[in-house]
Amino acid sequence: MKVYVYDTLRKEKVEFEPIEPGSVRMYVCGPTVYNYIHVGNARPMVVFDAFRRFLEYVGYKVTLVQNFTDIDDKIINEAREWGVDWKTVADTFIAEYFHDAHTLGVRAANFHPRTTDFVPEIVEAIERMIQKGFAYPTANGDVYFSVRKLENYGMLSGKRIEDLIAGARVEVSEHKKDPLDFVLWKSGKPQEPVWDSPWCKGRPGWHIECSVMSQKLLGEMFDLHGGGEDLIFPHHEDEIAQSIALTGKPPAKYWMHNGMIIVRGDKMSKSVGNIFLVREAVGRYGKDAVKLFLLSKHYRSPIEFSEEALEDNKRAVNRVYGALRRFNDKYPYPLVPKVDAEIRDYETRFLEALSDDFNTPQALAVLFEVVKELNRSMDEGSDERALKMYHLIKRVFGPILGLFDTGYETEQKASVESVDKLITSLIDLRSEFRKNKQYDIADKIRNALSEANIVLIDTPEGTKYEWR
Ligand SMILES: [Zn+2]
Missing domain, CATH: 1.10.10 (Arc Repressor Mutant, subunit A)
Structure with missing residues (x-):
């Protein structure tokens, strides 16, 4: 089966052909661990978990890496407020992340690297960028990436250097040579956690960690880089810049970005103060309603968040469970039906929707059609057909999207x-x-x-x- 995805870098839908046939190496940017995750954070988790399941179903061996940014101003501030060290805050919210991912039925990645475990590798990468003339240290020990050293900076976001200059704020930092340059290594302020480097005691800037960790774990060029569209600029643009400086090419062959969760016109984020926590959502509406809500729109579109929308999805989930339960009441031990043309036809339509830039709304339409057919078959007393429909929902469609796997x-x-x-x-x-x-x-x-x-x-x- 051919799989097509919309590639943010090429800005068009293209055939997804992994570098090594049969296996997919993917990297998805993970959270900065200073708070519980909210529904906005959950979208890339659920979308890329489902995409990974789909790729596995159609026969790929998938290796997924998702990082934890475990050092950052927000983590340091939180630690200060609690009166503990930064690591306590990071460890706490990494544990809570796994708890929430588990309640959502999002599988763990193959690797969950943490920034602070890769500091020597990060320092070494920055040294190489300085040697190659793409980065420079300043008098106070910070190191910056020289954006203008790259001819095609802006290739992912479509931003042009001239426009960025026009929009650049007057720089407060006296050390940067150019307002466009971004930080690779930050000198530590008093009382801040610091690591040794040739320039000063300090810590890595944000963008460099993903370049280094993805390269270490997946190689210089991997297949797919994913994340929320709010990461396109500057985070992923800067990852590309760093990789080009280090290896001469972008780190990934394809780039997929999910749209934002919108609350009354703003993106859901802790800084806006409009978040709804995953554990609250799962506690109130159930895991499947939250996932169905996140998969009911195409992954690239924004989704308007509301409790009514979650309520609607909960009703839809109840419809599915109602039909499954009705079947199970009659057949507690359903066997595998004979795979015939009808099963194959539904399965094909479902997979074709997903292979067309992961069109989950279209795939879910097939699923709900089958739910209707399950009820209809039972009404008509057609047990054999009911078993086929049950099988499709419970063992084919559900597992591919990570839905309907938790009993009633x-x-x-x-x-x-x-x-x-x-x-x-x-x-x-x-x-x-x-x-x-x-x-x-x-x-x-x-x-x-x-x-x-x-x-x-x-x-x-x-x-x-x-x-x-
Ligand atoms: Zn990242």
């Missing part, structure tokens, strides 16, 4: 919600008894909950509960 979770979710309602109403009842000074009954409620491993905590904002 939405129903389980409903029971969690009703337990929460029950506890909350018992808490309200207890407060009423306390108000009326009927402390013996109030205490009976507390003890009964405690025996069920539910601890009540009285706070100025009211009574809360925790599972012990």
Whole structure:
């Protein structure tokens, strides 16, 4: 099967032909670990996880690298606020990232390199760039990349050097030779974590880590570089510049970028303050509703975030689980049906949609068509056909997109919600008894909950509960 993707570098849809036939090496930029991940961070995770599953399904061996930026101003500031060192903050949010990725059903990459594990390699790469004349150290020990040394800087973003100069702000930094130059090595301020280098004690700039780690783990030229479209400029543009300086060519053959999650006109981001955390979304709507929400639009389009949209997707997920459950109630141990022309036809349509620049909305339309056919077959008592439809949803389409693999979770979710309602109403009842000074009954409620491993905590904002 031929796979086509829209390549941001060539600015057109092209056939995806990996450098080494049969295997795909891909790198996707990961998070800066200073906070829990939000739905905006989750989009590239879910999209590229599904794309990886699809490539594997059609027969490629995929090697995926996703980095953690574990040193950065935001991490240092967070550590200062907590009164701990930067590593505690980074370790905390790397662990929390894996927790969230797991609840989302996003598989771990083959490698999750951290910036600070590659400092000697980064220093060595910067030294080579200086030797080749693409970078220069300044008097205070910073090192900058000389953007104008490259003839075709801007090839990914389509930005032109002249326009960048016109738009450049008056530089505060007195050390840079040119406002366009970007930092490769930053000198450390007092109290900041620093590493040794030939120029000064300091730490790597942001862009260089991805160039060095991708090259170390995937080679000088790999197949696919992915990330959010907000990384095209300057991050990926600068990665290309660095790779050209080091190896004479861009690091990847194809570049794929996902669109942003939009909240009331702004991109979802911590700095705008409009984030919705993944764990909150998964807790409230279930993993499949969150993933379906992220895959229901083409990956390059923006998606408008709203709780209503998640609610809609939860209803769609319930429709699928409802049909699967109905089938399972009758056939708890469904076997593999005989693969016939009908199964092949649905599978082909599904895969063709995905091989056309990963058109998940079109593939999902096929999936929902099959859900309808599953219900129809059961209505008509056509068990053999129902088994085929069940098989397609549960074992072919679902696994390719990372959906519908958790049993009847939405129903389980409903029971969690009703337990929460029950506890909350018992808490309200207890407060009423306390108000009326009927402390013996109030205490009976507390003890009964405690025996069920539910601890009540009285706070100025009211009574809360925790599972012990
Ligand atoms: Zn990156």
